[in-house]
Amino acid sequence: MALILVTGASAGLGLANVAALTDAGHDVALHARNRDRVVDQSVREVLYGDLAQLDETVNLARQANELGRFDAVIHNAGVLNGPDVFAVNVVAPYVLTALMTPPARAIFLSSSMHRSGSTDLRARSRSYSDSKLYVTALAMTLAVRRPASMAHAVDPGWVPTRMGGSAAPDSLEEGHQTQEWLATADESEISPRSGAYWYHRKPRQPHPAAHDPRFQQGLLRLLEEHTGIGFPA
Template sequence: MALVLVTGASTGLGLATATTLAADGHDVVLHARNAGRLDDASVLEQMYGVVYGDLSQHDETVQVAQQANAIGAFDAVIHNAGVMRSRDALAVNVVAPFVLTAVMSPPGRAIFLSSGMHLSGSPRRLAPDFSDPARTSYEDSKLFITAFALALARLRPQTRTHVVDPGWVPTRMGGPSAPDDLDEGHATQEWLATADEDAIDPPTGAYWYHRTTRAPHPAAADPGFQDAVVRALEAHTGLELTA
């Protein structure tokens, strides 16, 4: 049995991930922006706990991390929360996972949701976008979070860290005509969070699609670019990612 935090779990893949893990007997802490985001509040009866906060806001993201720390040491954190076509893409998809990682006690495992669309991201657009977040595309944001996750795997080897492309699945974000399987869209992150360590190969630092490793964007795999992303996030947030 694992203690798992799932961010952005009021709807879509996050909700499916949280409820499946809970049904499998794990202690799940559900994160939502606020209580009103839950279409069915009875889902909380299945959860070990709940934390609230708007991940587009720095102070509220810090508070989410503090709420999580008050619950205890997590076996796994699944960074599922994300937005697509929004000026908050940089804040929610990249800055918030960094802030949670910097403020929370390190979990045993960290799983970050990316997207196959990160392959279309540009590694040249990081620095200017903090002053103009609306310029950051979804593709760029997923490139940056992929690079950050792979940096974390290198800088914190005690936390087994992976990146997941869930595919284009029929959620509110993906739309009803999305071609990928919804169950497959959350199965990989559940497996990475809870499987026996010797069942996951490589044990850390991989980019996954449906339990199969794939090559990420070359920039995301470049330690130089990874370090540049970390430095930019540290400067922007005033938080340090301790090794």
């Protein structure tokens, strides 16, 4: 039985993760922006925080640490457009990664759209595609910097959630199964063990920048400067 945190889990893929992992007997902490967003009141652990706000994200890390060391964190929360794309999709996973007691496994939600993301880290505006390139690179960076743990990025596909829309062509069920597998499967079943980009339990090649040490270092510098929070050695 594993202790698992799922961010952005009040609906969509995150809520599907929570339901499946709970049914499998795991202890799951559901994160939601606020109490009004939690429909399922049966979940034992619910953590709150608006990931668009740095102080609330820092507080979420504190709440999580009070529960102990997680076996896995699924960084599921995300927004498609608007002023909070960079904060929710990139800054929040970085802050949680920097401040939480390191989990045994970290899974970051990416997208096939990351391949069209810009590598200009100093751009004045950042698109959804840019944010997914950044968070994919963050996962690959973590795999290098914390080799004793496991870190992966997952493309769940274009699925019919509130974000994806009802016309999305991919399977909602398949869209959440890879994250659950990476969070709970025996290490011997996962190859490569860490630092991979997955689509439906199969590794795929991400944007070349995701594995580029110079891009990774530049991304960490950007996030450290933006948040004032350094990434632990």
